[in-house]
Amino acid sequence: xxxxxxxxxxxxxxxxxxxxxxxxxxxxxxxxxxxxxxxxxxxxxxxxxxxxxxxxxxxxxxxxxxxxxxxxxxxxxxxxxxxxxxxxxxxxxxxxxxxxxxxxxxxxxxxxxxxxxxxxxxxxxxxxxxxxxxxxxxxxxxxxxxxxxxxxxxxxxxxxxxxxxxxxxxxxxxxxxxxxxxxxxxxxxxxxxxxxxxxxxxxxxxxxxxxxxxxxxxxxxxxxxxxxxxxxxxxxxxxxxxxxxxxxxxxxxxxxxxxxxxxxxxxxxxxxxxxxxxxxxxxxxxxxxxxxxxxxxxxxxxxxxxxxxxxxxxxxxxxxxxxxxxxxxxxxxxxxxxxxxxxxxxxxxxxxxxxxxxxxxxxxxxxxxxxxxxxxxxxxxxxxxxxxxxxxxxxxxxxxxxxxxxxxxxxxxxxxxxxxxxxxxxxxxxxxxxxxxxxxxxxxxxxxxxxxxxxxxxxxxxxxxxxxxxxxxxxxxxxxxxxxxxxxxxxxxxxxxxxxxxxxxxxxxxxxxxxxxxxxxxxxxxxxxxxxxxxxxxxxxxxxxxxxxxxxxxxxxxxxxxxxxxxxxxxxxxxxxxxxxxxxxxxxxxxxxxxxxxxxxxxxxxxxxxxxxxxxxxxxxxxxxxxxxxxxxxxxxxxxxxxxxxxxxxxxxxxxxx
Amino acid sequence: xxxxxxxxxxxxxxxxxxxxxxxxxxxxxxxxxxxxxxxxxxxxxxxxxxxxxxxxxxxxxxxxxxxxxxxxxxxxxxxxxxxxxxxxxxxxxxxxxxxxxxxxxxxxxxxxxxxxxxxxxxxxxxxxxxxxxxxxxxxxxxxxxxxxxxxxxxxxxxxxxxxxxxxxxxxxxxxxxxxxxxxxxxxxxxxxxxxxxxxxxxxxxxxxxxxxxxxxxxxxxxxxxxxxxxxxxxxxxxxxxxxxxxxxxxxxxxxxxxxxxxxxxxxxxxxxxxxxxxxxxxxxxxxxxxxxxxxxxxxxxxxxxxxxxxxxxxxxxxxxxx
Numbered sequence: 020x021x022x023x024x025x026x027x028x029x030x031x032x033x034x035x036x037x038x039x040x041x042x043x044x045x046x047x048x049x050x051x052x053x054x055x056x057x058x059x060x061x062x063x064x065x066x067x068x069x070x071x072x073x074x075x076x077x078x079x080x081x082x083x084x085x086x087x088x089x090x091x092x093x094x095x096x097x098x099x100x101x102x103x104x105x106x107x108x109x110x111x112x113x114x115x116x117x118x119x120x121x122x123x124x125x126x127x128x129x130x131x132x133x134x135x136x137x138x139x140x141x142x143x144x145x146x147x148x149x150x151x152x153x154x155x156x157x158x159x160x161x162x163x164x165x166x167x168x169x170x171x172x173x174x175x176x177x178x179x180x181x182x183x184x185x186x187x188x189x190x191x192x193x194x195x196x197x198x199x200x201x202x203x204x205x206x207x208x209x210x211x212x213x214x215x216x217x218x219x220x221x222x223x224x225x226x227x228x229x230x231x232x233x234x235x236x237x238x239x240x241x242x243x244x245x246x247x248x249x250x251x252x253x254x255x256x257x258x259x260x261x262x263x264x265x266x267x268x269x270x271x272x273x274x275x276x277x278x279x280x281x282x283x284x285x286x287x288x289x290x291x292x293x294x295x296x297x298x299x300x301x302x303x304x305x306x307x308x309x310x311x312x313x314x315x316x317x318x319x320x321x322x323x324x325x326x327x328x329x330x331x332x333x334x335x336x337x338x339x340x341x342x343x344x345x346x347x348x349x350x351x352x353x354x355x356x357x358x359x360x361x362x363x364x365x366x367x368x369x370x371x372x373x374x375x376x377x378x379x380x381x382x383x384x385x386x387x388x389x390x391x392x393x394x395x396x397x398x399x400x401x402x403x404x405x406x407x408x409x410x411x412x413x414x415x416x417x418x419x420x421x422x423x424x425x426x427x428x429x430x431x432x433x434x435x436x437x438x439x440x441x442x443x444x445x446x447x448x449x450x451x452x453x454x455x456x457x458x459x460x461x462x463x464x465x466x467x468x469x470x471x472x473x474x475x476x477x478x479x480x481x482x483x484x485x486x487x488x489x490x491x492x493x494x495x496x497x498x499x500x501x502x503x504x505x506x507x508x509x510x511x512x513x514x515x516x517x518x519x520x521x522x523x524x525x526x527x528x529x530x531x532x533x534x535x536x537x538x539x540x541x542x543x544x545x546x547x548x549x550x551x552x553x554x555x556x557x558x559x560x561x562x563x564x565x566x567x568x569x570x571x572x573x574x575x576x577x578x579x580x581x582x583x584x585x586x587x588x589x590x591x592x593x594x595x596x597x598x599x600x601x602x603x604x605x606x607x608x609x610x611x612x613x614x615x616x617x618x619x620x621x622x623x624x625x626x627x628x629x630x631x632x633x634x635x636x637x638x639x640x641x642x643x644x645x646x647x648x649x650x651x652x653x654x655x656x657x658x659x660x661x662x663x664x665x666x667x668x669x670x671x672x673x674x675x676x677x
Numbered sequence: 678x679x680x681x682x683x684x685x686x687x688x689x690x691x692x693x694x695x696x697x698x699x700x701x702x703x704x705x706x707x708x709x710x711x712x713x714x715x716x717x718x719x720x721x722x723x724x725x726x727x728x729x730x731x732x733x734x735x736x737x738x739x740x741x742x743x744x745x746x747x748x749x750x751x752x753x754x755x756x757x758x759x760x761x762x763x764x765x766x767x768x769x770x771x772x773x774x775x776x777x778x779x780x781x782x783x784x785x786x787x788x789x790x791x792x793x794x795x796x797x798x799x800x801x802x803x804x805x806x807x808x809x810x811x812x813x814x815x816x817x818x819x820x821x822x823x824x825x826x827x828x829x830x831x832x833x834x835x836x837x838x839x840x841x842x843x844x845x846x847x848x849x850x851x852x853x854x855x856x857x858x859x860x861x862x863x864x865x866x867x868x869x870x871x872x873x874x875x876x877x878x879x880x881x882x883x884x885x886x887x888x889x890x891x892x893x894x895x896x897x898x899x900x901x902x903x904x905x906x907x908x909x910x911x912x913x914x915x916x917x918x919x920x921x922x923x924x925x926x927x928x929x930x931x932x933x934x935x936x937x938x939x940x941x942x943x944x945x946x947x948x949x950x951x952x953x954x955x956x957x958x959x960x961x962x963x964x965x966x967x968x969x970x971x972x973x974x975x976x977x978x979x980x981x982x983x984x985x986x987x988x989x990x991x992x993x994x995x996x997x998x999x
Contacts, residue, residue, distance in 0.1 A: 501879055503845050652871035660871045662878070662923070 039116050043067050044087065044123045052116060058084065058091065059111040067124060072461030072470035075112035076675050078496065079461045081470075082111035089120030150267040155623045157220050157380070158234075158264055158329045160242040161188045165212040176204045180233075184216065193218065195233040196367070199378055203236065210238035217245075217329050219380045222623045225630065234329050234378040246270075246328045247620045248314065248375065251394065251613035252306060252335030252343055253277060254286055254418035255442040256451060258613045259313040261321060264330070267621045271321050272613075273313040274451065276444070278305040279342070284439060285418055286338045286390075290352045293342065303345040304372075311374040328375035331368065332626075333383045334616040336392035336419055340383050344371065356389035356640075361633065382626075384619060385633040390434035395421045396633045397615025399430065400625060402577045402608055405632050409574040412559060414597075415611065416441055416484075416580035420555040423636070424562050424573075430632070431566060433639040435558035435647075440551040441484035441580060446544040447520070450481030455533050457486035457526065459587065462493040464675060467512040469493070469526055478533035482526065482540070485586055490526065490540060491548055492590035495657045496675060499524055502657045504545040520544075552596040553654035558641065559598075560650050565639055570598045570664075579611035592668065595658030599665045687726050689918040693717045693976075694888050694925050695731065698776060698839055698861060699810025705835035705859065709808025712775050714891075714976040715927035720914060721974050722996045727918075732997045733971050735989055736776035736812060736979040737769035738933050741799040742785045747981075748943045750956045754983050762799050763806035770807045772986050777809050778931075778979045781825050783816025790821075793828035800829050804836065812839040812863070812929075812979075819847035830854035839863055839891055839929075845876050852883045863929060865893040868905055870912050870924070877923045891977070892926035898935040899966045906930075907973040914974040930970045933981030936963040960984050968992055 037054045041061045050065035059082055062069045073079035077094065086107045093104075094113040165183045168174065174182065177200060184190040195203070207214060215237040221229030249260040249269075258274040279302050282292045293299040318325050333343060337358045341348040344366070346359045362385045369377035384393035395415060404411040406427060413423040420437035423430055443449035443456075450456050457479050459472040471486075473479050482490060494500045499507060499515065506515060506522030514525040521542035529537045563570050576597065578586055588605045591597040597605065608614065619626040641647045653660040658668045695716040700706025712734055719727025741762050744751075758765045766777045781796050803811060813829050815822030826840050827850060841863030843851050848864070855862045864880055866872040873894055881887055894913060897906040910928060917925040936942055941952070942959035952958055963985045967978045971993065980986055 502882060503875060503879055505846070507849070509849075649871070652869060655871070656875050656878075660874050660878070660923075 040119045041065065041116060042121045044121065046124075054116060054118065056116050057112065058109070058114040058116060058120075058122065061116060062111060062122075062124070069111040069124065070470075071112055072463065073493075074463035074465045074497070076464050077110050077113040078671075078675070080110060081461065083125065084109055084111050084114075085123040085125065086114070087121040087123050089122075090118035091115060091120060092117050149269070150618060150621045152618075152622055152625065154264075154267045154621055156245075156247065156264045156330070156621050157222060157623055157626075158245055158247060159218045159220055160237075160245045161190065161216050161218065162240045162242050163187055163214055163216060165207065165214065167212045176207055180207070180216070180236075184231075190218065190220075190231055192230040193233055194230060196378055198369070199233055199235070206236040206238070210236070213239055215239065215241040217376075219330065222626065224623075225627050232378075232380070234380070235326065235376055237327075241327075244323075244327060246323055247330040247332070248317075248328055249613055249616035249620045250310060250331055250333045250335075251397075251610055251616060252310075252333060252339040253394070253442070253612070254289075254336065254339060255280065255284075255439040255444050257306070257309050257313065258610055259310060259317060260613055260617050261317040261323070261328075262617060262620055264621060269617060270323075271317050273316045274453075275309055275313055276451065277339075278309040280444065281305070284444060285436065286336065287352060287436075289342065290338060290348045293348055299342070299345055299347055302342045306339070306343055307372045311372075314374050325374050326376045329379045330620060331373060331375060331379060331381045332616040332620040333381060334393040334397035334612040334619075335383075336394050336417075336421075337386045337389055338392070340386060340393055344383065351389040358386060358389050361386050361388075362630070382619070384616065384629050387432060387633050387636045388638045390419065391421055391432050391636065391638055393629075394612035394615075395423060395432060396629050396636070397613075397619065398579050398608075398611035399423055399615070399632045399636075400618055400629050401611040401614035402579070404577060405430065405628065405635070407575075410568070410572060411575050411577060412563070412573045413577045413611075414555060414559060414579065416551075416555055416578070416596075418442065418444075420551075420558055422555070422559045422562050424559070424566065430636045431562060431639055432636050433558055433562045433641050435554045435641055437551045437554045437558075438547060440544075440547045441487060443481065443483055445547050446482070446487065447541060448481045448526075448538045449487065449544075450483055452483035452485065455480035456483035457481070457490070457538070458483055458585075460486060460489040460493050460526065462497045462499070464497040467497065467499060467510060467514055469514075471527060478531065479527045479538055480533045481538065484580065487540075487548055488594060488596065489587055489590050491545065491657075492587075492593040494524060494540075496593060496671065500545065500657070504542070504549050504657060506542055506545075548594075549655050549657070552594055553651050553656075556595055556598075556654040556659070557647055557650035560654075561641060561644055561647050562639060564646070565644070571600065573598075573600070574604065576600070576605045577611075578605060578607045579609065592665070593658060593671070595654060595656070595665060595668075599658075599667050684725065687720075689718055689727055691718075691918045691920040691922075691925060693914075693917055693927055694890075696861065696888055696891060696927050698812070698837055700835055700837040700859070704837075706837055707804060708810050708836065710810075711837070712810050717914075717974075718918070720911075720918065721972055724999050729997070731976075733975055733993055734775035734977050735773070735986055735993075736778040736929075736977055737772065737774035737986065738778045738780060738979055738981050739765045739769060739803065740780045740782055741791065741796070742782055744782075745786075748937050748959060749945070750942070750959050751937060751981055763802040766803045766807045766809075770809055772983050773990055774809065774986060776812060776977065777803060777807055778812040778814065779803050780814045781816055781829075783818070783821050783825070791816075791825065793825060796825045797828050797832035800833055800838075804833060810837065810839075812841070814841050814863075817842070819844075822847065823850040826851050827854045830858040830860055833860070834858040837861060841865060841891075842893060843876065843880060845872065845879065848876065848880060849883065852880050852885050855889070856883065856885055861889040861891060863891045863893050864926070865895060868895045868897065868902070868909050870909055870916065873909075873913055874916075874921070874923045877926060881923070887922075887926065890926050891929045892924075893929050893931065896930045896932055896935045896966070896970065898932075898939050899962055899969070900941065901935065901939055903966060903969055907969060910970065910973040910975070927976035928974055929977040929979065930967075930975045931979045932967045932970060932975075933963060933979055933985075936966045937981055964988050971996065 048065040069082040217235040245264040251258040363383035368379040386392040415421045418439045423432045454475040455477040523539045523541035527538040658665040693715040697713045699708035699711040716730040839861040842865035864876045945955045
């Protein structure tokens with residue numbers, strides 16, 4: 020049972036000189052302290068110090084304990100939900116002892132697992148490992164026992180196959196490419212006329228002229244396996260999901276930096292490179308090289324022959340899609356910004372060079388305009404915002420920040436150049452969210468010492484997007500940086516120093532890192548991060564106002580991007596990346612581009628929905644909107660130049676005194 | 678048919694902060710009088726919508742060593758006074774300036790770096806020569822500004838000097854020195870509403886009371902971005918009057934420096950004949966720049982030419998006549 024909860028500031032004078040007994044479980048340590056002592060101080064005296072990564076400011080919630088019995092008062096309850104408090108949970112650093120108490124100190128791992136996602140407002144990535152709707156992929160495997168030819172039945176091999184498809188499965192008008200036909204006679208005979216035909220049925224509802232296409236003939240009955248891949252080509256990161264089309268499950272996933280980075284970090288520099296001699300070809304080869312590397316990784320790890328992958332659905336921004344198809348992206352960059360096509364036609368893997376079945380269908384999702392691509396149409400699909408009444412804001416934080424606002428009835432979208440900082444590029448020790456990446460940071464406000472959590476609990480290799488959000492927020496709240504993002508040089512810690520790029524803060528010392536050097540964040544990194552978050556905040560501010568509503572009217576916010584496994588909503592608000600609204604309005608969806616491609620791969624109705632979404636979206640060109648620049652300058656500040664837009668952050672700053 | 682027309686009036690909710698420069702002997706300084714700027718509750722000179730408790734004021738610029746790079750028109754107008762900052766300041770006071778703006782050039786006439794001892798000696802001499810409140814600006818390079826202004830702040834403790842310029846990349850040291858020794862600071866930002874506001878916030882975050890902060894929105898002279906400055910100042914002022922607390926600082930404009938830098942204020946030959954007489958042209962340039970910025974909300978105009986002082990003084994008097 021928990022004791023009496025009295026919410027008040029400080030301690031009451033008349034009881035100051037009285038003593039209380041505190042028992043710490045499970046160790047059973049007992050200590051006598053004066054009434055009015057903080058629980059965290061009593062724990063130190065008892066020899067069981069609590070973890071205080073934030074320096075005892077009640078910000079991080081890591082010193083969570085359970086009051087099993089006795090009387091305490093609490094200085095505030097920001098970090099705890101009402102339910103938590105009713106269950107007796109308390110923060111050691113914010114709890115004042117009022118009488119004899121029995122306290123349970125839980126295992127640290129338990130605290131992390133149980134509380135971080137829910138209470139701190141951080142949400143674990145919600146990758147749907149399986150598709151919950153009705154499975155309806157365009158790929159079908161059909162088993163055929165074909166009567167062998169004889170002198171009595173001299174029908175050609177192709178006609179014989181087509182005849183049996185009609186007779187045994189009612190599938191008509193099947194076509195095949197010349198290269199499939201070249202091996203047809205041999206394949207049929209080697210399989211002794213027992214074959215599995217791999218067919219792409221197309222979608223007659225979307226295209227009345229569509230007819231089934233023979234992709235491959237496999238020997239024997241191989242209807243028990245059928246694979247596809249969902250591909251997201253990001254400007255910075257590429258992701259491939261290996262999907263079992265029979266179960267609709269994602270079997271495995273792999274990601275890597277887009278090899279095109281070596282010729283330019285953003286879309287514009289890639290378009291410029293494409294204008295050079297062989298530039299377009301080189302870019303196409305580079306992205307194919309990246310994707311084939313990922314495909315090899317996936318097929319090897321899962322022991323699936325590449326030939327059994329019969330379909331790829333591809334999402335990505337307009338420029339990435341055009342480079343993938345080797346379509347000159349030049350006019351995307353030039354006024355009035357026109358892509359070659361908005362509904363790419365299906366091609367074969369052979370034509371683009373993808374290392375799966377050469378005849379596999381490669382289906383690129385539709386784009387809206389030059390700067391709102393298939394990554395966003397796929398994202399809207401994955402988010403489900405096209406099917407809700409609630410006013411929804413969808414933010415995809417990528418190298419280009421794309422934003423969609425709307426609901427079932429309407430959708431408006433814009434794109435802003437955000438930069439790759441949150442994807443780990445353009446920041447000295449940035450990295451993608453893979454093993455060893457720092458994904459969460461707390462800084463002790465008294466000593467400026469950080470506590471880092473890495474993916475896989477390995478020695479740190481770098482900082483991923485979620486780690487940068489956390490790091491920036493902690494440096495800001497603890498006063499290591501000012502509101503302009505400049506590092507204070509006069510702090511009494513060796514972790515703050517002047518490096519090659521101005522002031523820097525050492526997050527991990529060389530002897531504790533996996534890379535052999537200090538892991539730091541410097542003022543240039545911080546400028547990049549501020550520009551990224553500023554562009555995104557300005558983008559959705561302008562978009563929301565363009566339809567005459569306020570940010571506060573937004574009922575739910577979906578966040579997509581490659582930050583990491585989760586995003587700490589509270590910290591993203593503290594740095595002004597996300598608007599200051601109740602945490603429960605935010606939902607982190609992870610990589611929605613890949614997710615949308617996955618949905619479109621396993622479900623033809625979903626694939627049709629993407630077309631509908633692309634048709635429905637209105638595009639707002641920010642470069643034609645004169646308020647964007649002003650909003651951007653205003654957002655280049657922590658949390659924002661308009662402090663009144665971030666009341667919760669201002670309250671926190673006042674409380675922590677930084 | 679005769680009738681009454683009611684002029685629609687704006688109802689402003691905010692006010693500009695009042696900032697007092699200089700301290701008298703009872704206030705811990707040595708000034709003969711103090712100068713208060715700000716306090717407006719209306720746009721410039723629109724008395725029917727609010728009050729303007731303090732008229733805009735004029736500061737004259739004085740430099741700590743001979744300004745050989747100045748326009749011949751200025752060199753001639755001031756004569757030998759330019760060779761001694763104290764004499765120069767005294768003459769400026771006689772000409773009717775409200776404030777002295779002392780610029781530390783960072784190097785003396787022999788081309789050597791000014792030492793902190795020389796800088797503080799100059800400030801003391803100027804303080805002795807005049808009873809007016811004083812503004813002190815550094816050379817404009819972060820390290821040198823910090824070095825000299827910290828020494829000046831200490832040497833003139835309690836005088837309520839205005840120290841500058843604080844910029845987003847270099848403000849902490851100057852603000853800390855001003856805080857410690859009872860001075861004011863000038864927050865300077867490059868012609869942008871957001872940047873101006875951000876710097877005020879940063880300075881305020883150091884616990885500097887906002888009634889000790891002047892704001893320099895960066896001046897563009899006539900023909901060199903004057904309308905840009907005008908528009909940014911107007912937007913700052915409107916934001917302030919609508920209640921945006923972090924834009925409510927009085928504004929100071931370095932008119933002389935910008936105006937006299939331009940070709941039109943310097944070139945006597947090699948220019949079209951229609952440009953006319955150099956002296957008349959250059960003084961007019963300064964007058965037009967100053968007048969325009971007064972109309973957009975300048976609380977302090979810093980001038981260089983003696984003749985400009987008289988004209989602007991007269992202009993302010995007329996604009997303030999209700």
